Structure formats: structure tokens, C-alpha cells
Amino acid sequence: MNLPRLKLVSFALCPYVQRARITLLEKEIEHEIEYIDLNAPPPWFFEVSPLEKVPVLLADDRPVFESMVICEYLDEITPGSLHPEDAYARAQNRAWIEFGNDILGHSYTLFTTGEERKFKQTVAVLADRFDILEEQLAHRPYFNGKAFSLVDAVYAPIFRAYEVMNKYFEFDFLEDIPAVLQWWQALLQRASVQQSVPADYIPEMTAYLKRQDSVLSRYMTA
Ligand SMILES: N[C@@H](CCC(=O)N[C@@H](CS)C(=O)NCC(=O)O)C(=O)O
Incomplete structure (x- = not known):
């Protein structure tokens, strides 16, 4: 698989992050994960997250935001699907x-x-x-x-x-x-x-x- 370099910007307790991470793990996708403090986000976070929320997926440094969009993107760039075929x-x-x-x-x-x-x-x-x-x-x-x-x-x-x-x-x-x-x-x-x-x-x-x-x-x- 020739995939982009993936990093999931996360907050440890966030349920929206977890769904993205589960998708990464289910599809055995190589990735990095970076936990940030939502009370004091690093300055770069505001550039990649228009709504200032996690999760954000950086795909070759390009941000994808909104958890379900991230899950579906991950599903689409890898073989097989975690959605039903019908x-x-x-x-x-x-x-x-x-x-x-x-x-x-x-x-x-x-x-x-x-x-x-x-x-x-x-x-x-x-x-x-x-x-x-x-x-x-x-x-x-x-x-x-x-x-x-x-x-x-x-x-x-x-x-x-x-x-x-x-x-x-x-x-x-x-x-x-x-x-x-x-x-x-x-x-x-x-x-x-x-x-x-x-x-x-x-x-x-x-x-x-x-x-x-x-x-x-x-x-x-x-
Ligand atoms: N609709 C968003 C919701 C994400 C969300 O609400 N994330 C929370 C953490 S669980 C967040 O980043 N909150 C920070 C804030 O609202 O300032 C998604 O599905 O990704």
C-alpha cells in the first residue's frame, strides 16, 4: 500500500478520536498519534483544525478534519471496507x-x-x-x-x-x-x-x- 504519512492529532479521552483510531487499527494502517492538551493547544493546531477540535488527521501534512470524514477517508484509501457493500x-x-x-x-x-x-x-x-x-x-x-x-x-x-x-x-x-x-x-x-x-x-x-x-x-x- 502506498499511503500518505499519517498522523492523528488527538486528545486522550475524546470519543471522536477513538473512532478514528479504531479505524486505523482495524485496517492495520501505519500511523503516528500525537496527544495534545485541548486546554493549551500548540500554536500549529490552529492552522490545521479550522474548528479547533480533535481529531485531525494529517495526511502528508495535509489536514483532514471531522471524525467520520477521517474514518471514511481511511476506509477509502485502504483495501476492503468497514462499510457494508450494499x-x-x-x-x-x-x-x-x-x-x-x-x-x-x-x-x-x-x-x-x-x-x-x-x-x-x-x-x-x-x-x-x-x-x-x-x-x-x-x-x-x-x-x-x-x-x-x-x-x-x-x-x-x-x-x-x-x-x-x-x-x-x-x-x-x-x-x-x-x-x-x-x-x-x-x-x-x-x-x-x-x-x-x-x-x-x-x-x-x-x-x-x-x-x-x-x-x-x-x-x-x-
Ligand atoms: N464533530 C466533531 C466533534 C469533535 C469534538 O467535539 N472534539 C472535542 C474533543 S472530544 C474537541 O476537540 N473539543 C474542543 C473544543 O470544542 O474546543 C468530530 O466528529 O470530529
Whole structure:
């Protein structure tokens, strides 16, 4: 494979970074990874990231931004595909990826809101989202069955973050979604998923959540 020199500009806890890294690992693509401090990014970061967000992929120093664009770019420049071959199935997968982005948005509110009312509302919204996901899951062990795909790469980081929160807060809705939980476990056992974060992810994520002046952080430190 004659690929560009690839560097993934990253933040250690970012779920959007993780999906790109999972894609790199699944497709066995040689790459470098550079973690930056999002609170004090290096000056060059502003030149390569128009929205000042990670991930950014540098391909022969040319930036590609937006995590799903990065995943699809990586998928396209390497043999085989992490998307289904059938166009309709691919469209469905992309729609469920959008749904995953929506879950991530609400999850961020869950991590950060300091208002009890907003926290409860967000738990209710997420319960609804996970119920919808439960209805949708028709295959095992991954979203499309045996073949791991980009939709799996998107949900694995979500489940990993919930795994950390679960130790401190009981999400009642998790009791009624057995298919999601099976998918969750299958993903967390996957080598690419395990290798997509630094070794200290759990303590770092725990510390990050506790640092927020949020309802969740109060549960975590109670
Ligand atoms: N839509 C973007 C979202 C990326 C994103 O929100 N990244 C966060 C870190 S997890 C970030 O860089 N935040 C910095 C900021 O908003 O200033 C993508 O999919 O790449």
C-alpha cells in the first residue's frame, strides 16, 4: 500500500478520536498519534483544525478534519471496507452513526450539567435513545453481524465512557436493553477498541468526570 504519512492529532479521552483510531487499527494502517492538551493547544493546531477540535488527521501534512470524514477517508484509501457493500445497508449504517452522534451530544450534557433538572431530563432522553437502539439491533455480535464496521467504531467509545460512569451512577434504563448490552460487551472485548485509548484511560476519564462542576461529579465524589 502506498499511503500518505499519517498522523492523528488527538486528545486522550475524546470519543471522536477513538473512532478514528479504531479505524486505523482495524485496517492495520501505519500511523503516528500525537496527544495534545485541548486546554493549551500548540500554536500549529490552529492552522490545521479550522474548528479547533480533535481529531485531525494529517495526511502528508495535509489536514483532514471531522471524525467520520477521517474514518471514511481511511476506509477509502485502504483495501476492503468497514462499510457494508450494499448501498441501502450503508445508508442505514450512516443513519445509525448520526444517531450515535446524537447520543454523544446528550452524553456530554450528562457529564457536564450542574442542574439537577437538566441532568434528569438528559437521563430520560438517553433512556429513550438506548431503547430505540435496543429495538434496532437485529444481529450479533456486531451491528451488521459478524463483520465489524464503522458503526461499531462509533458506538464502542460511547459504551466505554458509560462503563466508567456506571461505577458511580445507576442508569436504570440499562437493565432493559439486553441486546445493546451484548453488543457493548462484544465491542469492549475487541482488540482495536481496547488499543484505541491510552493505558490510563479509566483513571484519566474518572478524574475528568470528577473535575466537572456537575451533578454527575457530585454523585461520583459522594
Ligand atoms: N464533530 C466533531 C466533534 C469533535 C469534538 O467535539 N472534539 C472535542 C474533543 S472530544 C474537541 O476537540 N473539543 C474542543 C473544543 O470544542 O474546543 C468530530 O466528529 O470530529
